[in-house]
Amino acid sequence: MINGRQLYLAQRLSAVLLVPLVLIHLALIIIAVRNGLSAAEILGRTRGSLLWGVFYTLFVLAVAVHVPLGVRNVMTEWTRLQPRVVDAFCLLFCLLLLIAGMRAVFAVV
């Protein structure tokens, strides 16, 4: 079983990892929208690129850890749902982000 300390560490360490990833992502967004978004431009950058493949895989993994744990805190505090229900929901949300995220990575790389 995962204990509270491990969950806390998972959330904070994924946050530390996300800081540089988000900075690069923000910079890239601003550069990418300059001439409007097009599939050719996005895919031209990412297709066949090991570097972007690794970057977005890391991004998806960090997000799939960080986001459901944050949502778990919010649901614990701001809803009256049972802890078991909250945990089940957040586990499913984690899986959704992992699957949809990795599918997106494979689609663009």
Added chain:
Amino acid sequence: MTSKTSDTVQPDRSQHDHVHAQPGQAQPGDRLEVSIWRGKRDGGFKQYAVELRENQTVLDIVTEVQRQHEPSLAYRFACRVGVCGSCAMTVNGAPRWTCRTHVNQVIAGNQLTIEPLRHLPVIKDLVCDLAPFFEKWQKAGGTFKPTKSRLDKPEPIDPQSPARKTANAAIECINCAVCYSACDVVGWNNDYVGPAALNRLWTLANDKRHADREQVTDLAFQEGGCASCHSHGNCTRHCPVELSPSQSIAALKKSAIFGLPDVE
């Protein structure tokens, strides 16, 4: 030392300083409209008119209402001088020691609202049951366990050692539950043990005489422990003795990665 700029979680010094009425505010002799909570949690406010005096605490107001208007009003106090912590109530929305809160500091116009502390069962009117507060204090692991018996020599503690200084910075808590009442997370999460309990745990983490020091990090991260804190800072803003439970909790969180500090 702390430079007290506006960028810090400033303790609310109005509890400590005597400040005169601001221009435009009610003056001595004016009628104050005082709303006081009556009944249990499902009770309601009742209005009383009380004369504003030159030098008057919120506790004085409550006492005047009980003696002259509402003999059945229940409230709690003992020392009247900021030592015991038993007169804590919610005054115009914030938890305070009423004996150390001058009326001029908190009135909005001529309005004063006095309620029981938040997040605790109300026994009657302004009196709360503090049992849940102390139960959580126990659950958090706040009980000191000695390494020696009365037959041993006392452990020598250097007052200048970093660990002792750290413990001393957080040790003056008298468990008045003002921080517990100020904290939103306590209201949102029934498991959360609250700022005072975690602040206490942090003092034990820095006490080399504590037998269960090795367990402190595990206790800190149990369900409802330090990871539930979101650094709102309301505990520290309202602590009447100017402790910083926020900092103590942050230090416990830090131990998840770096371990507990050395106490030798």
Added chain:
Amino acid sequence: MNPLHCHRSYLAFLGHRISGLLLALFLPVHFLLLGTAFSGDAALDNALALTDYWPVKVAEWGLVVLLATHMLFGLRILALEFTDWPSMHDNRTGWILPAAAAALFVGFIFWLQV
């Protein structure tokens, strides 16, 4: 005005939490949209055509600001939890306004480019 909620570190908490929630809602949509590239460039271009509508552009601007806000307020939390405090009452509220301004600045740059 509730005195427990009208101060910077509480507002920073709210900003962090609400930006996080909205980003969490957006993420699955973001991933599904990019996933359309499996069906070729045309499918992705089809999905990207949405971004020509101005309400979508405003939403994109909002997401950029939310992402920057969440990251910058999050940096303050990491600093509070993993570094020593300058003093026992200094919970780095001084970082909050600059962080919010920086997030809006990122949004401003985005708006100039889009």
